[in-house]
Amino acid sequence: DTAVSQTPKYLVTQMGNDKSIKCEQNLGHDTMYWYKQDSKKFLKIMFSYNNKELIINETVPNRFSPKSPDKAHLNLHINSLELGDSAVYFCASSPLEENNEQFFGPGTRLTVL
Amino acid sequence: AQTVTQSQPEMSVQEAETVTLSCTYDTSESDYYLFWYKQPPSRQMILVIRQEAYKQQNATENRFSVNFQKAAKSFSLKISDSQLGDAAMYFCAYRNHELTGGGADGLTFGKGTHLIIQP
Numbered sequence: 001d002t003a004v005s006q007t008p009k010y011l012v013t014q015m016g017n018d019k020s021i022k023c024e025q026n027l028g029h030d031t032m033y034w035y036k037q038d039s040k041k042f043l044k045i046m047f048s049y050n051n052k053e054l055i056i057n058e059t060v061p062n063r064f065s066p067k068s069p070d071k072a073h074l075n076l077h078i079n080s081l082e083l084g085d086s087a088v089y090f091c092a093s094s095p096l097e098e099n100n101e102q103f104f105g106p107g108t109r110l111t112v113l
Numbered sequence: 114a115q116t117v118t119q120s121q122p123e124m125s126v127q128e129a130e131t132v133t134l135s136c137t138y139d140t141s142e143s144d145y146y147l148f149w150y151k152q153p154p155s156r157q158m159i160l161v162i163r164q165e166a167y168k169q170q171n172a173t174e175n176r177f178s179v180n181f182q183k184a185a186k187s188f189s190l191k192i193s194d195s196q197l198g199d200a201a202m203y204f205c206a207y208r209n210h211e212l213t214g215g216g217a218d219g220l221t222f223g224k225g226t227h228l229i230i231q232p
Binding site: 055104 | 148152155157158160163219221222
């Protein structure tokens, strides 16, 4: 009964490849997010998405694209991977109510060689 | 844009003692939410405590409490009776009260404080 799950937990790949990270939440939440945590542990929002709107952090390269097949899933596709993309990527979800916390997935450690 | 600053990259405290982690933020909004998240070595992000800016009363959750000073834009976390399991990275985070568009607002995080508990 994991609330927010991500697959895979670890991903090692070569520069230039295209990869996807999957995220699923079984909490019935309306909104999902992707965050990037760099090597210095700094967490930064990449995308926020619900069935009405996708909000993209303007600093995110367009090689990154979220795809939501349904309300419970928000997958992250990354094209032409670069060394600097190595990081831990967290998916999160929250209800639409304003004061509710975000529930985080376990994170995916991406290593680009 | 909002910013969150944690000025202590690392803190150390003896087991059973009290420690305070500092956080300041910058915003032009009057209504917002503040959070402290804990990230142990397992890297799971765990909510410790949250505060609504319109509430004057400081939030408390068992051994964890905050000192929220709205005018000073300060939001410190106090951990009483520190335990070995409290060792982790602690992140202060901010979110607007007024949600944009369909309500999809992310958190703005500080850079974190690494808390070490000395046995």
